[in-house]
Amino acid sequence: MICSCDVASIDRLADRKQDENWRFRAFLKEECDLPDAEVDRMVHELYGQEAAKIDCTSCARCCSTAPLLDDEDVGRLAGSLGITSDEVTSRYLKMDDDWGELTFNQKPCPLLKDDLCTCYAARPHDCWSYPHLQKEGFRHRLISAVNNASVCPVVFNVLERLKDEMRPHGWNRHTSGRGRNR
Numbered sequence: 001m002i003c004s005c006d007v008a009s010i011d012r013l014a015d016r017k018q019d020e021n022w023r024f025r026a027f028l029k030e031e032c033d034l035p036d037a038e039v040d041r042m043v044h045e046l047y048g049q050e051a052a053k054i055d056c057t058s059c060a061r062c063c064s065t066a067p068l069l070d071d072e073d074v075g076r077l078a079g080s081l082g083i084t085s086d087e088v089t090s091r092y093l094k095m096d097d098d099w100g101e102l103t104f105n106q107k108p109c110p111l112l113k114d115d116l117c118t119c120y121a122a123r124p125h126d127c128w129s130y131p132h133l134q135k136e137g138f139r140h141r142l143i144s145a146v147n148n149a150s151v152c153p154v155v156f157n158v159l160e161r162l163k164d165e166m167r168p169h170g171w172n173r174h175t176s177g178r179g180r181n182r
């Protein structure tokens with residue numbers, strides 16, 4: 001098993017594991033016979049352990065993704081920054097064409113300074129809940145999980161450890177080339 005707490009190595013490791021991770025997604029969706037609740041329980045436990053090993057303040061890689069913001073998020077940021085919601089939108093946000101929702105207008109996020117969030121207490125819900133492994137329904141967010149394994153070392157490590165835990169349930173026997181499009 002490859003695991004990393006070294007943020008700098010995550011690009012290289014994730015690249016090596018990308019095809020395998022898409023096959024693991026196909027396995028979890030189509031072959032693994034564990035109930036969703038049991039898969040969630042395993043992911044939640046692994047997430048708690050792996051998140052505790054990594055200092056997010058020395059990473060901030062997820063602040064170079066594109067979190068989505070709703071009106072409540074914008075209002076909260078406005079209160080924190082001492083400006084109006086319209087000013088938050090015009091200074092820091094743009095419309096995400098794919099999702100039809102607001103996102104930040106720069107990557108990394110314009111509110112990130114020296115790898116720290118300058119509005120941490122008022123950050124958008126999407127930032128607060130990243131990398132989303134604490135939620136229910138892991139099997140329904142596998143595309144996001146595989147994509148986030150290339151961004152977040154916590155997600156990468158959880159997937160690696162979940163593969164190990166899935167060996168008794170058939171993951172090791174999975175040899176087909178199915179993946180991303182299924």
Ligand code: SF4
Nearest residue numbers: 063109111112117127
């Ligand atoms: S609001 Fe804060 S946590 Fe969210 S992307 Fe920007 S800097 Fe990162």
Ligand code: SF4
Nearest residue numbers: 056059060061062152
């Ligand atoms: S949640 Fe993941 S990507 Fe974001 S700062 Fe923490 S370790 Fe890095």
